[in-house]
Amino acid sequence: MKLIAAMSGGVDSAVAAARAVEAGHEVIGVHLALSSNPQKYRSGARGCCTIEDSHDARRAADVIGIPFYIWDMAEEFHDGVVENFLSEYSEGRTPNPCLRCNEKIKFAAVLDRAKGLGFDGVITGHYAQMRETEVGRMMFRAIDPTKDQSYVLAVLNTEQLAGAHFPLGDTIKDDIRIEAKRRGLYVANKPDSHDICFVPSGDNAGWLRDRLGSEVGSIVDEDGTKLGEHKGAYTYTIGQRRGLGINVPSAGGEPRYVLKIEPKTNTVVVGSHEALAVSKIVGDRPIWCGPKPTANTEFRGFAQVRAHGSPLACTYMQTETEIKVVLDEPLFGLAAGQGLVIYDGDRVVGSATVASTE
């Protein structure tokens, strides 16, 4: 096959590209420039938007022996990911920009461009496994549970997944570093990227405050009694306990947690841990990574709501426009906007965006 290897400048995508070459594919390395000003989104070598990262990616491509190009996806990234991140927060939801980037950039803009140019698909260094099964190509968790990234890939539909290749899913991260060293890839010891790549400081709340303002609003309890003030409701996360700055103790002395964020009134509602309990989740914008489950029929499976969260046993049902989940045991703290991913064992069934909870 003719494949485009998306190379971030990190060790994973470098080894993924090298493996694809070894498997006999015709591979071209592409580094995505996600900021029109490469220093804008990230300084240092932690993320994926720096000059050093593009040089690292180029160097890896040279060592592997494949052509290398830089694709300017800054506008697409800004419009599709950064703007969306801001608008989601300003509406009181908690988005995951990595999910969005995979859905709108890596396996949309890049994959579409690759296909237009005559390539068959895109390789990335994500940790997940694609397997051919009797009912078609399906996505499974990576064998390394600490690195498994199937959660952030569950926004890809079957058409996108048909052009997606994840050569690292069968290997644990430590072995990838050893392999990188063996292959002469000097990014072998480069630290993993963390946080959100376009928030340079890692200070999510500060970054949001700079862009969405820091209008003072009320922190209230479930009855609406004002307990304190905050500087921007969107800097809070459902389930957050620390940093609320409330001086009025609760009646029973229990700690308080953020229960709700109301962007229209700029209000943060706090309450007891019990009040965070969620047993039912409704997600909209369903996406199926394999065969679509029969509508309006209950299935047993697992729900996961965070990139490195635990899978929670559940019963789920899809209604064409929604996925409805009933958890066996309640989870505590779930925000609208988070990704809801459904698994059948290790297989990724599909995903939706959390719309409401009970």
Added chain:
Amino acid sequence: MTIYLDHAATAPINEAAITALNTQMRKLGNASSIHNPGRSVRKDVEDARHKLSELIGANPSEIIFTGSGTEANNLAIKGFFWQHPDRNVIVTSAFEHHAILDPVEWLVEHEGAEQVLIPITKSGVIDLDFLAKVVATRGKEIAVISIMHSNNELGSIQPIAEIVKIAGDIPVHTDAVQSFGKVEFNFSKLEVTAATISAHKIGGPLGVAALVLKRGLDLTPVLHGGGQEREIRSGTLNAPSIVAFTAAAEYAIANMASNFAKIRELRDYFVVGLKNCVPDVSINSVADPALPGIVNATFPGTESDALLLLLDTEGISASAGSACSAGVPRPSHVLVALGLSESDADASLRISIGTTNTKSEIDQVLAVMPSVVERARNAFVVSELS
């Protein structure tokens, strides 16, 4: 198979230069040393300087060797600016190479300089009337006028003699990196104050160039040290590269007329063929006076990086605009200065033909062009939709 159509970026080194380089690299000695080996290397350098000065119509002492064309341009821009503390205006054209524009911008940001950009007419030459007005109104403030001898993306040769007339006693520098060795370039006939020439564009080695600077003029140095090159450019003389530079220049100039004719014929053949196989192509590079081998073309509905990738996979090397430090492609400022929209500039390629190209290579390029353009258009349409 590689079909190299990027001679304006760098040209293949010629045998004369390789031989000179090889011989000189075996010789021990620092040209600044007073002992015998030093004197011997000094003689080689001075012989080379002498010969090169004849080839360019200059006096030997007017040649200041540098490590690159970029360095020579920096030396000219910063040197003239610093030399005239009472004059803070630097005049350049809007389509200069970054090795001119960026030092000027640096001086604007850090040293209080003011930049005046002369616009470009539709025929790819600077607007002389505009320049005349600037000189008439602000002449006393201008430290240097720097206009390239020929444009690296369009090939158009600039009216340097007229510029010199307009400038009067204001120093005029010209970046002649693309012209030297390819078209007539005579330093003293042009009466410019300074000119930049470079070896690797004409079959010489990388890492050597020169600023030709009128005798008796002083320039504030950028590099300080051993005081070589009239105390204007310190640094141990790179004897092997200097000798090879002259060898390459001799070879290029001896064959200039026949090379020009050959390259021009290939260029015209390519342009006719291109218009046949991609009917909606528009040609930005201009008619004479121009460099022989530059074709700049816009392929509507494409992006240049896609075209370059596809040509590269076909073994064809071309170029487009320039890239930022991270390698992100940028629409060519030259084409924008010429009046193209950003999207048209972004859909343009530069093909620069050289002496090593053949008609059969041009045929092979023309054979793949329609499919390359079609695939680039497919990629563009999808990425616009997503």
